[in-house]
Amino acid sequence: MTDTDKLLQNLLDRVSALEDTLAITKLLATYGPAVDSGSVEAVARLWTEDGVYDVDTGVLNGQAEISAMVRSRAHQGYINGGCAHLLEPGHVQLDGHQAVVTCKSQLILHDGDAYRVARITANRWELSKIDGQWKVTRRTNRLLDGRAEARELLAMGVRD
Numbered sequence: 001m002t003d004t005d006k007l008l009q010n011l012l013d014r015v016s017a018l019e020d021t022l023a024i025t026k027l028l029a030t031y032g033p034a035v036d037s038g039s040v041e042a043v044a045r046l047w048t049e050d051g052v053y054d055v056d057t058g059v060l061n062g063q064a065e066i067s068a069m070v071r072s073r074a075h076q077g078y079i080n081g082g083c084a085h086l087l088e089p090g091h092v093q094l095d096g097h098q099a100v101v102t103c104k105s106q107l108i109l110h111d112g113d114a115y116r117v118a119r120i121t122a123n124r125w126e127l128s129k130i131d132g133q134w135k136v137t138r139r140t141n142r143l144l145d146g147r148a149e150a151r152e153l154l155a156m157g158v159r160d
Contacts, residue, residue: 021092023134032085040070047136054140082110097129102157122150
């Protein structure tokens with residue numbers, strides 16, 4: 001392989017990694033607007049068919065259960081009362097067709113004339129690139145209320 005071939009391959013690899021990172025960032029940026037607008041199909045499409053959403057209040061298995069969560073009375077109450085799911089930019093780690101994103105999220109609820117933070121959670125998003133598209137295989141989030149489990153979830157994502 002010539003120096004030019006090596007340089008070209010290096011550039012192709014770097015562009016591919018940048019494209020994957022951007023696609024993953026866009027996927028995560030879709031979650032808040034989709035779930036806050038009640039766009040059931042848009043939320044479900046973020047996950048693989050058998051993807052898992054592991055919340056500290058329970059585990060949702062597959063797109064059907066994730067869709068049911070968005071349709072649930074509790075979630076519809078959030079939407080109709082005014083809510084915002086905010087995710088910080090994630091720390092993306094790529095490994096071929098697998099990726100892990102670590103971030104924190106907030107659930108903000110409208111409360112009278114103001115807003116209040118209802119929850120802040122540590123998040124670990126595990127993704128796979130399937131047929132050229134990134135999908136969530138597992139999202140784990142834990143309440144940041146002082147428990148070690150949430151801190152460990154964050155630490156796992158930023159270790160070398």
